[in-house]
Amino acid sequence: MSITKRFLLPLAKARLPLYAGVDLGGTNIKSALVDDEGRMVAFHTEPTHADRGPEDTAARMGRTVHTLAQMAGIATSDILAVGLGTPGPQDLARGVILRAGNLPGWDNFPIRDRLAAHCGHSVTYANDATAAAYGEFWVGSGRDYDSLILLTLGTGVGGGIIIGNASIDGAHSHASEFGHIIVDPSATARRCPFGHSGDLEAYCSATALKARAAEAIQQAAGGTLVDAVRGGEELTPILVSREAAAGDPLAMELIEETARWLGIGIVTLMHTLDPEAVLIGGAMTFGGEEAPVGRAFMERVRAEVRARAFPLLAEKTILRYASLGGDAGSIGAAGFARRSVAG
């Protein structure tokens, strides 16, 4: 919640020049100063305070760029380029946030140019999930691949598409809205918070997992997940994951059902984009490959892909977790800035 700073690679070991990336979220502003190989020299986080209005936030975002320079012991003008990622929907060409669900009252705010005014650099603007995908592509678990898609599973479901060092942004800045691809066309399908019926977000977000778990618990005979919730514990994906790890069948079923829906969506994306790699990131990754539940989740996704995809793609497409966690967006925004000045 408060301001945090991390000092990382010493400047003396960095490969110059340096780039700054700012990742604006509904809760926090995350900013990274990275070197030419994507290694972080400094990292800074502070609360967004979206309720203070966009201009206040933009001014503080500008100051974080100066702060990053100070942390590294350089002048802000020594930063070669600055990148920015924000939630959508947005108009990337105009640099405008149109109507972000987690930034109420910010409609049509020209965030790119306001940040530029406050930090003294022109700003390369991207969707936040696309920036995260580019971060993974540049230096994360996608660094060995020429093309990838990233699906981010959190409160909502987002994503990004990177093909050969370029992102697919769409004609109206609405590409890679993977949360809103249709996975269940039936009249009884679940709905996402945007009101879309049967889309991926209605099944694979943290919100969706909680809703499905609450319904299942009401009808369940027993088990440790049921006991925990009836005993007063808050129903969260972390609780479901904990009880799944402890062997509760209902908890594991809820997680595997999430994986099944995700696998269905991934098959559609594989047959549309055929990327070299599909990465899964965000909070809903259940500890990743290091954790039993994370491994079970990924294995269930893979099983659905094997059952539904072209055999050649099921065999060859890399399917793995993202590796940069919450740093991906700011690193990727810096990476887009770097790409914008590359020869």
Place this chain on the structure above:
Amino acid sequence: MSITKRFLLPLAKARLPLYAGVDLGGTNIKSALVDDEGRMVAFHTEPTHADRGPEDTAARMGRTVHTLAQMAGIATSDILAVGLGTPGPQDLARGVILRAGNLPGWDNFPIRDRLAAHCGHSVTYANDATAAAYGEFWVGSGRDYDSLILLTLGTGVGGGIIIGNASIDGAHSHASEFGHIIVDPSATARRCPFGHSGDLEAYCSATALKARAAEAIQQAAGGTLVDAVRGGEELTPILVSREAAAGDPLAMELIEETARWLGIGIVTLMHTLDPEAVLIGGAMTFGGEEAPVGRAFMERVRAEVRARAFPLLAEKTILRYASLGGDAGSIGAAGFARRSVAG
């Protein structure tokens, strides 16, 4: 079935240089000679005779390039570049048809290089549906847009993705396999001929329409479609379209159900790629915008898009029929050849 030739734009009016495009299908080889503005100077069709083996077909494909040159009164060496589109699955980088369903026994045939050997030009190789998308992008109903997807509805369902003069081919040459995106995940979903459950091809191909119509007719009380089929007429999409045009409710319901499934798939593609335009081509377009059934079909697709897509995309994305018909693939293959030599 036989060899046909069409002479079109006179050479004296063509804008040089000229390009040849060859579109290999399971039934016919279609070849076009086009000028620098994509206008056809000559067109040639002959049967594929896939059963004679791939080398025989490749030799005849090479001869069609010479024939096109003769038709135009130029030397084959005066053609600046040659393009080829073939069905997938294929390996575009290696120039190989892997295992095309309608070219039995052709597995792993190096079609690109064999055509090159027979026509004396190096050959630019593409997926046939992607070539058709590029043809529409270059000179067809997509010519005013910077990005588009084409869905081709025929015996199967295919498609292509063009963004800013480039195609999305995929890491394994399997992108834009729109027939195999999942639209119905249920255990009772229909299957496409590849065995995929609940994919778009299982609902929107001519094969699927016939299968759904046959089931509906078995259970129907009456109507002109039922009468026609019980009277011995062959059940085809054309018959269904004719009876829908004549006012048969069952026939129109079958067509609108096809449109509903197509709309669901298109929403997923819009939320993934956000193209400026979505084009629908192939035999299953029911006469297009000029015909009452074609208009009803498109209107039902648009209604599904309005019900499910982001409002901004439902409002702004162009949704229309392709315009080049069966010429799109050969023109697009020539267009890819032209692009390969552009500065």
